[in-house]
Amino acid sequence: MKNSGKISKFGKVLAMGAAMTMAGAAAQARDLTVVSFGGNFQDAQRELFFKPFAALTGKPVLDEAWEGGYGVLQAKVKAGTPNWDVVQVEAEELALGCADGIYEKLDWEKLGGQDSYIEGGATECGAGHIVWSVAIAYDGNKLTGAQPTSWADFWDVEKIPGKRALRKSAKYALEAALMADGVSGAEVYDVLATPEGVDRAFAKLDELRPNLVWWEAGAQPLSMLQTGDVVMASVYNGRITGLNRTEGTNLKLVWNQSIYAVDSWVILAGAENKDAGNDFIAFANAPENLSKLPEQIAYGLPVKAAAELIPAEYAVDLPTYPDNLAVSVNLDVDYWVDNSEELTERFNAWVAQ
Amino acid sequence: MTGSSRFRSSGFRALILIAPLLVFLGLFFVWPLITVITQAVSDPAVSRVLPQTAAAIGDWDGEGVPAPEIQAAFRADIAANTDDQAMGDVTRRLNSSKSGFRSLMGKTVSAVRENPDIDLAEVDKRWADTAFWKAIQDNASPYTDAFLLASLDMERDSAGSITSMKEGTSANFAILMRTLWTSALVTLSCLIIGLPYAMIAASVSGWKRAVLLGAVLLPLWTSLLVRTAAWMIILQDNGIINQSLMGLGVIKEPLVLIYNRFGVVLAMTHVLLPFMVLPIYSVLITVPGNLMSAAASLGAHPVRAFLRVLLPLSLRGVISGALLVFMASIGYYITPALLGGAADQMISSVIADYSIKSANWSMAAAIGLILLVLTLALYAVYNRLSRDPIQAR
Numbered sequence: 001m002k003n004s005g006k007i008s009k010f011g012k013v014l015a016m017g018a019a020m021t022m023a024g025a026a027a028q029a030r031d032l033t034v035v036s037f038g039g040n041f042q043d044a045q046r047e048l049f050f051k052p053f054a055a056l057t058g059k060p061v062l063d064e065a066w067e068g069g070y071g072v073l074q075a076k077v078k079a080g081t082p083n084w085d086v087v088q089v090e091a092e093e094l095a096l097g098c099a100d101g102i103y104e105k106l107d108w109e110k111l112g113g114q115d116s117y118i119e120g121g122a123t124e125c126g127a128g129h130i131v132w133s134v135a136i137a138y139d140g141n142k143l144t145g146a147q148p149t150s151w152a153d154f155w156d157v158e159k160i161p162g163k164r165a166l167r168k169s170a171k172y173a174l175e176a177a178l179m180a181d182g183v184s185g186a187e188v189y190d191v192l193a194t195p196e197g198v199d200r201a202f203a204k205l206d207e208l209r210p211n212l213v214w215w216e217a218g219a220q221p222l223s224m225l226q227t228g229d230v231v232m233a234s235v236y237n238g239r240i241t242g243l244n245r246t247e248g249t250n251l252k253l254v255w256n257q258s259i260y261a262v263d264s265w266v267i268l269a270g271a272e273n274k275d276a277g278n279d280f281i282a283f284a285n286a287p288e289n290l291s292k293l294p295e296q297i298a299y300g301l302p303v304k305a306a307a308e309l310i311p312a313e314y315a316v317d318l319p320t321y322p323d324n325l326a327v328s329v330n331l332d333v334d335y336w337v338d339n340s341e342e343l344t345e346r347f348n349a350w351v352a353q
Numbered sequence: 354m355t356g357s358s359r360f361r362s363s364g365f366r367a368l369i370l371i372a373p374l375l376v377f378l379g380l381f382f383v384w385p386l387i388t389v390i391t392q393a394v395s396d397p398a399v400s401r402v403l404p405q406t407a408a409a410i411g412d413w414d415g416e417g418v419p420a421p422e423i424q425a426a427f428r429a430d431i432a433a434n435t436d437d438q439a440m441g442d443v444t445r446r447l448n449s450s451k452s453g454f455r456s457l458m459g460k461t462v463s464a465v466r467e468n469p470d471i472d473l474a475e476v477d478k479r480w481a482d483t484a485f486w487k488a489i490q491d492n493a494s495p496y497t498d499a500f501l502l503a504s505l506d507m508e509r510d511s512a513g514s515i516t517s518m519k520e521g522t523s524a525n526f527a528i529l530m531r532t533l534w535t536s537a538l539v540t541l542s543c544l545i546i547g548l549p550y551a552m553i554a555a556s557v558s559g560w561k562r563a564v565l566l567g568a569v570l571l572p573l574w575t576s577l578l579v580r581t582a583a584w585m586i587i588l589q590d591n592g593i594i595n596q597s598l599m600g601l602g603v604i605k606e607p608l609v610l611i612y613n614r615f616g617v618v619l620a621m622t623h624v625l626l627p628f629m630v631l632p633i634y635s636v637l638i639t640v641p642g643n644l645m646s647a648a649a650s651l652g653a654h655p656v657r658a659f660l661r662v663l664l665p666l667s668l669r670g671v672i673s674g675a676l677l678v679f680m681a682s683i684g685y686y687i688t689p690a691l692l693g694g695a696a697d698q699m700i701s702s703v704i705a706d707y708s709i710k711s712a713n714w715s716m717a718a719a720i721g722l723i724l725l726v727l728t729l730a731l732y733a734v735y736n737r738l739s740r741d742p743i744q745a746r
Contacts (some may be wrong), residue, residue, distance in 0.1 A: 069709040069710045070710065070711070070712050071707075071708050071710055071711065071712035071713075071714075072709055074712045075708075075712075077438075078438075096455075099437075099441060099444065099455070099458075099459050100437065100438055100439055100440075100441025100442075100444070101437030101438045102438065102441070102444070168695065173674075213693050221404075237617045241445075266656075269438075318659065331431065334455075334456050336457045337455045337456065338452050338453045338454070338456050339450060339452045339453070340711070341449055341452065341711050341713070342452040343523065344706075344710070344711065345523050346522055346523075348524060348706070349521055349522060349523050349524035349527075349705075350521065351695045351696075352524040352527060352528060352695065352696055353524070353696070353697065
């Protein structure tokens, strides 16, 4: 009896300690946490949006980087209270997550209404932040002979000998292969929607296999081009312009047949700082703030009023510049939402051979 | 009475003492393990969210489209569901079986919510396609072996018998075999370097032994990532090896040392070498030093003495070391990812892809389970072999 008395006292102390720890954790609320794709892009965002917003509200903003991946977001929301509030996501993740209910519905009154965005830039769960492209790039100083102007040239190893780098994903690789095979940009997804079209894309990839190198992180193709490991690469457009401005390189971008998509801000379902998150998105996407971004990194803006404020010297380098847009292909998000898993598996099997 | 109560209370006290350990093991070992195993063989999303459909569609013969009652049950389930996240799980599951369910379910759910009696084929013509209903039927049971089969590139055909998947659709089995092969290569190269090394370390003494053991232990204190990154710098086209060889005029073009199997095996051998050297060393150090001279005094040639005396005695360490290295190898992720090419990735990267990118936890769990079973089988072998081979002789 004596013993058990001791134990229950010990238990009480333990329980009290646990309760105090929990209370302490609950009292210390997490600051607004904003997550983007890292690198020099996020450095620009930090200066233009995160720091000024923290100064405005008087509360710190934590920023973290991620590399995409729907599973990451889903796991965070399923675990209960997510430790991220505002996340920048790609179009596919936006569509998947909005359908699965892992994002909060945005407060569109605060955000100035969906009409202030370009088509496809605003949805229930996402507010578009940038328009970005995947395009062919080459080093203008090294490739002085024949220069590529299309995916057909990218595939033509006789015209331009040497290795080429592509992003290691079914998305973009299959579109590029079909365009190289003579399918027009407008018809790419119609062809890909048929099993024969997918086979045709893989067959075209087979042709280039001996000359292909794969990249996964956005910085890799830039260094491959600079070291001369490859003569051409598919790249994220913003990084090319950024590198040319900061390091004086002469990397050239081929706008023809580039593939563009919108990245959006979302708020994770059950996020602690949902209201502050809406305020942050409204601040970052406010025309006077957002329009400063293209000066640092060449991504287009899905907010109409912000796009109008961009100085002409920067506007020509953006995917949204009319001349560029006219020769580009819009990434078909619905197609990839439906087919990503099956094609990724097949693509990985193909790569692993 | 007092005796038994005292016994009970002391047992209780002992239990309290080991309670932290038990809680730790339970929370971080047993529970996740059980979760992984259940996840690998079950996905209750469809049967939970669409209970009436799951019950009714079992009777469907798989020809044409299901009877109107089954379609009605499907609509009723959709109308009754209020949890978007749960419906998202269903959609993801179905889309894994049959591409296209993503857009189809989105469209269907909003149409049925508006009008619960709507004709599904009118909502989307894909509902007139047998394959989509077949996917629902296949996923209706909460338990399935589909994930385990898929992780070995197999599936059940329409008759229910196990067949291999169409060539080129999945590379899981090939990558699993590659993982085992790479691990075997790493184990072999660790053995070739580690056995003589351990023998030398055990035969010398004083500062020589300290230096030899220190050289093995030092890398263990460095982060795996740092060691792998160091190999990247050494092996790359304009790295130290290629530059010195080209400087000496031995080669004209740089050797391709990185982004291939060679780089992976080399770096993994370096990282895992301590796990080979240390077990062998610890066995050899207990071998009396005069055995070799005794063998020589009986007229044995040094090679013969080594083969008949020292090698058998070190065998237990060799087996421990080999299994440790092999078991650690099959789970490697970072080193193949950084030093290997597309055709050198190991099974862990596939698991990571399934969990991080496609959020297909069941596939990730199924491949994990297969790795676990492999490791356990090896452990059983190890247990048998390490039962004192000396005694067995």
